[in-house]
Amino acid sequence: MKSPRILGIDPGSRITGFGVIEQKGFHNEYVSCGVIKSNLDFTLPDRLKEMYEGICEVIETYQPDHAAIENVFVAKNPNSALKLGQARGVLMLAVRQYQIDLYEYSAKVVKQAVVGYGQADKHQIQQAVRALLKLSSTPSQDAADALAVAMCCSNHLAVSHNVS
Numbered sequence: 001m002k003s004p005r006i007l008g009i010d011p012g013s014r015i016t017g018f019g020v021i022e023q024k025g026f027h028n029e030y031v032s033c034g035v036i037k038s039n040l041d042f043t044l045p046d047r048l049k050e051m052y053e054g055i056c057e058v059i060e061t062y063q064p065d066h067a068a069i070e071n072v073f074v075a076k077n078p079n080s081a082l083k084l085g086q087a088r089g090v091l092m093l094a095v096r097q098y099q100i101d102l103y104e105y106s107a108k109v110v111k112q113a114v115v116g117y118g119q120a121d122k123h124q125i126q127q128a129v130r131a132l133l134k135l136s137s138t139p140s141q142d143a144a145d146a147l148a149v150a151m152c153c154s155n156h157l158a159v160s161h162n163v164s
Contacts (some may be wrong), residue, residue: 004157005031007064007100008150009055011072011091013083014038016051017142020062021133023154030133032062033143040128042082048090055094067095068103068153070110071147105152110145113152 003022008016015038021032036054038047059067069091072084095102108118115128126144129135132151139147 003029004142004154005062005063006150006153006157007058007062007067007095008146008148008153009067009069009086009095010049010145011069011084011088011093012142013044013047013080013087014040014067015142016055016087016091017140017144017151018055018058018141019143019147020064021147021150021154023158025154026158028089028151030135030147031133034058034138034148035082035140035142044086052090052094052098055091059098061098064100066103066153067100067110068149069095070149071104090123093154096144103153103156105149110148110152113155114148128161 003024005020005022008019016036018036019033021028022031036051038050042050069088072088092102111120111125112118114132115124122141124142124150127136129144129147129151130138133147
């Protein structure tokens with residue numbers, strides 16, 4: 001039986017992280033990770049189009065069975081929050097157009113699942129992801145966050161489906 005493949009997405013209005021893992025029971029194996037960078041010289045609609053095309057390329061390349069996205073909460077700047085919401089919407093649409101089940105997790109839940117502490121910082125997430133996935137190098141913050149989202153989803157799916 002094919003191991004489920006999970007795409008994690010860390011949305012951003014400038015840089016979107018992605019991480020792909022395979023679920024092997026209660027363990028995860030690293031497949032790929034990276035970032036989709038938007039050209040800051042472009043208008044917002046053109047940057048959203050870049051994000052959409054980038055995540056579609058990731059989906060077509062890695063063929064995930066499930067996807068998860070961080071449910072971001074930003075209260076500092078309303079304009080930034082709106083842009084981030086638009087980015088999330090575009091990314092969610094792309095996933096659903098491929099008929100992939102999509103799950104949403106708060107940053108606190110992701111941090112608890114991967115680090116064991118809901119207030120973990122970016123460096124702690126990077127180190128936990130590197131150790132848990134047995135990576136030879138540390139992924140960028142955005143890619144590590146996306147891998148953490150995928151790992152959180154994997155944990156929840158394993159528990160809900162009683163995977164052994």
